Amino acid sequence: MISIDYQDRRPIYEQIVARYEMLILTGVLQEDEQLPSVRQMAQELSINPNTIQKAYSILEHDGYIYTVRGRGNFVSGSGSLMKNRRREWEDRLRDLLQEGKKLGIGRAACEKILGGIYENEGEEENAV
Structure with a gap:
């Protein structure tokens, strides 16, 4: 294996x-x-x-x-594993958002940037 x-x-x-x-x-x-x-x-x-x-x-x-x-x-258990990974991801995202605020990047700009990244990566929107 x-x-x-x-x-x-x-x-x-x-x-x-x-x-x-x-x-x-x-x-x-x-x-x-x-x-x-x-x-x-x-x-x-x-x-x-x-x-x-x-x-x-x-x-x-x-x-x-x-x-x-x-x-x-x-x-x-994969459920708890995925919850932990998602929590870690959200923590990293919060840190990035705080950094973005310090740089003067607002919500609309963040959404546009994130949307552009998803588009460029070929990801589909998933509701979670």
């Missing part, structure tokens, strides 16, 4: 994190599904267990997985 691309310039732990994020967000890995142990993953990929542990620690910090002491690592 997880593989390492040795041509990729990113560190191995970042590749593992990115792959697990994708598998969790796309629903390939389900809520409460157990991940392979650190030792098992390290053996399968022929890499240092510390690399796997670092990736798992990042995934846990970011809310993708949780750890049960003595049992292993499990996929977090």
Whole structure:
């Protein structure tokens, strides 16, 4: 399920994190599904267990997985994960809006800028 691309310039732990994020967000890995142990993953990929542990620690910090002491690592609920990510996104957006206000950018200009970004990125409007 997880593989390492040795041509990729990113560190191995970042590749593992990115792959697990994708598998969790796309629903390939389900809520409460157990991940392979650190030792098992390290053996399968022929890499240092510390690399796997670092990736798992990042995934846990970011809310993708949780750890049960003595049992292993499990996929977090995608609903709570998405709520956390949305909350973080809204916090970043608030910071940007405050910065925009300091620069004299009003609401209409913000809406125009955001609309232009959506248009340029080919995104469709989604009601949330």
